Amino acid sequence: MNISIFGLGYVGAVSLACLARDGHTVYGVDIDQTKLDLIASGKPPIIEEGIQETMAVAVNSGRVRVTSNCAEAMAATELSFVCVGTPSKKNGDQDTTAILRLTEQMGEALRNKDAFHTIVIRSTVRPGTVIPEIEPLLEKHSGKKSGRDFGLCFQPEFLREGTSIKDYDNPPMTIVGCNHPDSTAQLEALFGGLPGKFISTDVGTAECVKYACNAFHALKVTFANEIGRVSQALGVDSRKVMGLVCEDKQLNISTAYLRPGFAFGGSCLPKDLRALLHVARENDVDIPMLAGLLPSNEEHINLAVETVLSRKTRKIGMVGLSFKSGTDDLRESPLLTLAERLIGKGMNIKIYDPEVNLARIMGANKRYLEESIPHVAQLMCDSCDEVLQHGEVIVLGLGDRDIVSVVRDNISAEHYLLDLVGLSDVEELPCEYRGACW
Ligand SMILES: NC(=O)c1ccc[n+]([C@@H]2O[C@H](COP(=O)([O-])OP(=O)(O)OC[C@H]3O[C@@H](n4cnc5c(N)ncnc54)[C@H](O)[C@@H]3O)[C@@H](O)[C@H]2O)c1
The missing domain is CATH 3.40.50.720 (NAD(P)-binding Rossmann-like Domain)
Structure with missing residues (x-):
């Protein structure tokens, strides 16, 4: 496949190297000329385990091109991945300046392209961004209809820095939200063979899943650390405690209790949670996340x-x-x-x-x-x-x-x-x- 990748940071550079390694022709696009020059010379613009070798193999294959010209990359490819940054604003909202500016340019490029094109957003975006914000902007600047003249998808990226090449080759699942069957088929051709299920869903769900996953990871880290602080104060080895918590694959490390429903209650959970909070207070240990459960x-x-x-x-x-x-x-x-x-x-x-x-x-x-x-x-x-x-x-x-x-x-x-x-x-x-x- 001929693929363009917009934004050559951690996500974009890893995707570019892996897709070219796997035989695709990849156009890398960035506004940062230094990154483009590095990739053109076979060097990765980021530090990650295995990326030096993978990038060198990819570039030596002759299947990697770099450009700062959006229209050139879109004209030469049939599918584009958008991997530009979506950092935090001061108020916690995401800053979509880069992705929306790029969207306008991509819309203009679509206007001059006759063939069907698929745009896949891989940047993490707030639920309610792709269809309500990006789609109308693309339609306005291209004069074309999304879902008919071009495909628009969201595919959450699950790779982790430090192990990103391994994660690319072994994702927990591939989730795509697309508005055109041809786009879904293109993504299935690219990623359907990877381990982990290939799941097609609606765009809004795909956007929400990414946030739910990251919130869940943060919650798990904080849970282990809060239990750690209480255990430590009690002179108990928290690593043993959490090790044993993880042994329970029926109720703990499982899908149990993860379905949205009504409030919890009963003779144990509220009572024991209150007692745990009391023990923490007695020992001057602050556990705000666990203290937030009852409210x-x-x-x-x-x-x-x-x-x-x-x-x-x-x-x-x-x-x-x-x-x-x-x-x-x-x-x-x-x-x-x-x-x-x-x-x-x-x-x-x-x-x-x-x-x-x-x-x-x-x-x-x-x-x-x-x-x-x-x-x-x-x-x-x-x-x-x-x-x-x-x-x-x-x-x-x-x-x-x-x-x-x-x-x-x-x-x-x-x-x-x-x-x-x-x-x-x-x-x-x-x-x-x-x-x-x-
Ligand atoms: N880093 C991760 O491990 C990770 C994992 C999953 C998802 N994500 C998400 O993926 C997105 C990218 O993350 P990252 O860490 O790779 O970001 P990054 O900041 O490392 O890279 C973003 C790149 O986009 C480029 N860029 C900005 N505007 C551009 C434009 N108009 N055209 C082309 N390039 C442009 C920047 O120059 C930069 O090289 C973010 O939304 C992030 O939340 C990141």
Whole structure:
């Protein structure tokens, strides 16, 4: 393939060297003449393990050209990767000056090109940049229609400095968001053979994934360091602790708990988190990230309360009260907190939870229900139908198959459904729908 790469920093230089090594003809474009001269002489403009050799092989193959002329590079190629920098502004926003200026030039170059061309943004850009900002600029300057006359894609870059050539050859996955099937096919031809799945998705999702991945990495580093500081203060070897945490591939290093849903609760997580924070305070250890978890969780409940109250009806049906499906444990259940907050706001609520049935539950939970929250106990119904008949707003807090199918079968256009469990096929529902955070 004939490929142009705009921006020859860490990402662009590695891509140029690897693509040329793999047999493609690559035009490197940069506004920095020193970088162009270095590459032309077979030397990389960056320091990375293996880049000297790979760049030398690539340039010696005769398949690398460099230029500062955008139009020349686009005319000679069928696909362009954009790898210019998107640094932080003082206020934390991304500075898109370079990428937007380049976009205008690329648009002008497209105007004079008859053949179909694909532009792939690889710079990390804030979600909502490629389609709302870059696309109209390209269309304005080219006079052409995106998705028809040229393809526009976003492909997040996952390489890490220091191991970038290895990462290029062994990505965890390749994600592309494209608006033209020919562009997707070009990228699949280039990267489909690499290890890791080749996944085609929409541009917005692809943009968000990059931010989610980097935030997750930062969160993991901070988690390990905060646990490290507390362990150290207690005279415990944090490396042993975290080593053992990582041994659990079922709940810890796994997909568990990573699906957007409702607030956490129950008899363990809030209690143990509070105790950990207390231990940290006692030892003068500051752990702001872990200290932020309970307020963040509370925010999730606030959002549900606000959503229900915004409906301007008092008739609320709640399906679920315990902290998760299949248990009658009400301790620190976020659904119970939600119910109490709504009762406090004067809502007329009916609740159904098959596990929290006054006639069936026994022991501590029955006592808790009857003595501590009798006002909630009075609102319990014996059937899901009763709740659906009563409520104009239905809050779905249980995801059991049987309950979901009763809700699906009986919900009507008059209802508003606040889904806290993550139903599938929601477009088939007859009512207005809102997911907790999706
Ligand atoms: N560095 C990484 O490990 C990494 C990893 C993943 C994603 N990213 C993202 O990739 C993008 C590039 O990162 P980087 O570290 O390679 O940046 P960098 O600053 O090293 O390189 C950017 C290059 O773009 C050039 N440039 C600026 N304006 C240009 C224009 N109009 N035309 C052509 N070239 C132009 C600059 O001269 C520079 O050489 C950023 O958005 C970054 O967030 C970086």
